[in-house]
Amino acid sequence: MKIHLATAAAGFLLLAGAGAVAAQDVVIEPEQETVIKEYVHKQPLASIQVPGVKLSVGSTLPDTVELHEVPNVKYRYVVVDNQTVVVDPGTRKIVEVLQ
Numbered sequence: 001m002k003i004h005l006a007t008a009a010a011g012f013l014l015l016a017g018a019g020a021v022a023a024q025d026v027v028i029e030p031e032q033e034t035v036i037k038e039y040v041h042k043q044p045l046a047s048i049q050v051p052g053v054k055l056s057v058g059s060t061l062p063d064t065v066e067l068h069e070v071p072n073v074k075y076r077y078v079v080v081d082n083q084t085v086v087v088d089p090g091t092r093k094i095v096e097v098l099q
Contacts, residue, residue, distance in 0.1 A: 026095040
């Protein structure tokens with residue numbers, strides 16, 4: 001019984017780890033990244049604060065954060081703590097922190 005439980009726990013941890021890696025493997029194509037950077041430069045936003053959220057790829061922004069559209073791009077953006085972050089609107093996960 002203990003072996004089955006340990007095996008199940010190990011399997012769960014592997015699946016959880018694979019999901020975390022998959023969430024961080026979003027790659028924005030260079031053309032889209034250029035469009036996003038140009039748009040963000042032309043349409044600056046006021047910076048907001050989001051307590052408790054680490055600004056890194058894979059972090060999730062709460063529903064209270066308004067995401068702003070970039071025309072002809074599936075991703076959205078917002079400026080948090082003076083850093084522009086690109087967000088997947090479906091999952092609200094940060095896919096890139098622009099420099």
